[in-house]
Every structure is written in C-alpha cells, then in structure tokens.
Amino acid sequence: MRNQSYQLGELEELVLMMVAILNQEAYGVLVMDEIEKQVNRKVNISAVHTVLDRLEKKGFVSSFMGGASAERGGRRKRLFKVTTEGSQAIEFVHQTRNSLYSQIPKTLLSFS
Template structure:
C-alpha cells in the first residue's frame, strides 16, 4: 500500500470532508472539527489545508449554487477523491496497527 504523509490538521480536515460528503465547505468543516474533536481553528487555516489537500489530489472542489442567505454568493464545496479515500484508509490502518502494539497495561487494562 502506498504511504501517505498527512499533518494532523490535514488528516482531520480530510476526514471531516468525507463525513460531510456533499455538504463540505470551509465554515462547515471548521464548525464540525470544533464539534467532533473540540478543537478550535480559524477559517484561514481551514482554507489553507483544503487548498493543500486539493493540490495533493485528496479532495476536489466545485462551486455550489448561490443562496440568499449568503447574499447571492456561491459556496466552494469539497469532496474526497479516490486518492483521498486511499489516504484515509492508510491513516486508519496505520493508526490501528500502532494502537494494537501498545501493551494493554499501558492503557490501564490488567
């Protein structure tokens, strides 16, 4: 399996985009990160990470329709690509393999 190098915030943003599916845009990603992992971020950081993930080929973006609540402006929506799905799977598998090597006594089990 190919190796994927992702920073912690990149990993979080990629997974949140996958969770949100067709509803992923900057503010919603930022709000969901705060809701899911109780981590405050700012919108500039989220947009930077989304741009970086798009350059890496892990997400793609498209313009959604205009809405009255946004003053007629359109949202830039994101979706996970096939390569992004592979990266999510790699990260999940890697983390589980590491976690499974931790002695149970270290985790408070007897």
C-alpha cells in the same frame, strides 16, 4: 497501500476526514464548525482554507461551486469532496494508527 504521499499532518487528517463525513456538503466554515463540535478543537477559517487548498493540490479532495443562496447574498459556496486518492489516504491513516495502537502493551492502556 504503504505510500509516503499519504503522510498527513494532524490538521490535514482532521479536515480530510471531516470532508469525507460531510460528503459533498463540505465547505470551509462548516468544516471548521464540525471540527470544533466533534473534536472540541478550535481552528481558524484561514487555517481550514489553507489545508483544503493543500489537500486539493495533493489530489485528496476536489472542489466545485455550489448553488447561490439568498443567505449568502447570492454568492456561491466552494464545496469539497474526497477523491479516490483521498479515500486511500484515509484508509492508510486508519490502518497505520490501528497497527500502532495494537502494538501498545495492554498494561499501558488499562486505567484503574
């Protein structure tokens, strides 16, 4: 599964994982809010939308239009879901990070 196309920037990785966590309920504002809540990192909505568009162009997520809601003035949300390729990218990142982490000498990771 070592594929160079699975290389992701940090924000791309966060957004992709958040889309996976939200499981077909992901949309820009919710992804932004969840990143802040779960990672304690503020990101602006335009950065999230840019990353979602980039991930869609890479084939890691796909989008579809959700139903209209009164709270949005009858407008529909653009929702995102992770594709098979996106799932493979998440797995690649996970395996790569775990492999690197396991190579760090344990003495560097023990805090007194």
